Amino acid sequence: MDGTSSNETSGGKASSGLRRRAFLLSGAAAGIGLATSAIATNAIGKTAQPNIIHIVADDLGWKDVGFHGSDIKTPHIDKLAETGASLEQFYVQPMCTPTRAALMTGRYPLRYGLQTGVIPAAANYSLPMDEYLLPQVLKDAGYSTAMVGKWHLGHAKPEFWPRQRGFDSFYGATVGEIDHFKHSSHGVLDWYRNNKPLKEDGFDNTLFGAEAARVIEKHDTGKPLFLYLAFTAPHTPFQAPQSYLDRYRHIPDENRRKYAAMVSAMDDEIGRTVAALEKRGMRDNTLIIFHSDNGGVRSSLFAGDSKVTGGLPADNGPYRDGKGTLFEGGTRVAALVNWPGKIKQGAIDGMMHVVDFYPTLAALAGASLGKNKPLDGMDMWRTLSAAAPSPRSEIVYNIDPMAGAVRQGDWKLIWKAALPQMLALFDLAKDKSETTDLAGANPEKVRQLQARISELAGEMAQPLLLMEAVRLTFFSPPVMPDTSQMFNIGD
DSSP states (O other): OOOOOOTTTOOOOHHHHHHHHHHHHHHHHHHHHHHHHHHHHHOGGGGHHHEEEEESSSOTTOOSSSGGGGSOOOOHHHHHHHEEEEEEEEEEOOOOHHHHHHHHHHGGGGTTOOOOOOOOOOOOOOOTTSSSHHHHHHHTTOOEEEEEHHHHHHHSSSSGGGGTOOOOOEEOOOOOOTTTTTOTTEEEEEEEETTOOOOOSSOOOHHHHHHHHHHHHHTTTTEEEEHHHHHHHTTTSSSOOOOHHTTTTTTSSSHHHHHHHHHHHHHHHHHHHHHHHHHTTOOOOEEEEEEESSSSOSSGGGGGGSSOOOOOOOOOOOOOTTTTSHHHHHHHHHHEETTTSOOOOOOOSOOEEGGGGGHHHHHHTTTOSSSSSSSSSOOOEEEHHHHOOOOOOEEEEESSSSEEEETTTEEEEEEOOOSSSSEEEEEEOTTOOOOOTTTOHHHHHHHHHHHHHHHHHHTOOOOHHHHHHHHHHSSSSOOOHHHHHHTOOOO
């Protein structure tokens, strides 16, 4: 791919033509990748299809891993980064549900209404059922598919759950936040094996690691494996087993101590998963991916359902703000890829978005695309395997009715249209911390990026969360006092 993209111009027929050309080019590149993978599979046999272990952390700060200089001990994650490639310009959506949806669809959440907020516990909507998900694509290509951990893409009906969306097995939770020991949300059990509720004791993230190892131990190695391992660490509530809290007794701040303990517990379970691969002789043919779902939480507004007292412990390093925002701290996350002998070691500094994994993994699997809707993702295999320049020149951070942000090259515009308005332009090459607004000095660049945001807004589906809020607010029965109270007061 030559890096041509629809993001380089906007507005008018010329821009539309370039966008169509870029779309065709990206599709052609994906096709080349699929063909190459298919040739390799035919020449070597089915084992040419790699096993894929895709690991997602929950609300992890960019700096809260050892390979980014943290004091939190993450030796297993660090080893994967050291012997693989860290992704230093890897982007996700600002919040949990949108990132997971982007991963599963290869499409920006603005396309199908999941761009605003997350799916709340009281909601009855899901990732739309007409989207063809990554596990379905891989299953069509002959993969065994398993999900362990947090889903958060729809919980109100069984048809929304992982087993009905392409996974052969599921173990974990369906909503956004659970008590890590009680496995419940608002007092309601949210813990399943496949489609059946399950009651068991234990710290959820430890149980996730044990289940991931069990999936690997029982896997039929005659087929490739896709394991999606989605931890709930270090999302609130800040809880961890005592043995992990004891590791960080030197940290005076209680929230930071618990947060660090959760990160280390997750790291140990990643180590357990890698050990299981090695024991089965699967490690050399396994691609491991690791990243967070969004940046670490820096505002209590985005901390979750649990009440948090004291300071918020996540550290996003040099990046501004955190989860729920369009700044780099909310969207640029710690990430790595590792596949012995296939991934060139070192740091990859090209732009990549979570939507890119869909076409990249489909190509590696030799999977046929066509049941899916048009992708926003691009095949990144040459960038990941050989540290070739990224074909991506644009990052769409998010577009919703209230705000949008787009990056083209090193220029990033954040446009908050809701009152109080904000329009800020940053040059990320010189100012990765987004400290200096250059909008006033670069009006033409502002107009260009505003036009791109407006164009994407015109393609946007209505946010499902807002529609749900309208339903709950205006079409629910009134809240009335208890009748016994009504008759105990005077007229």
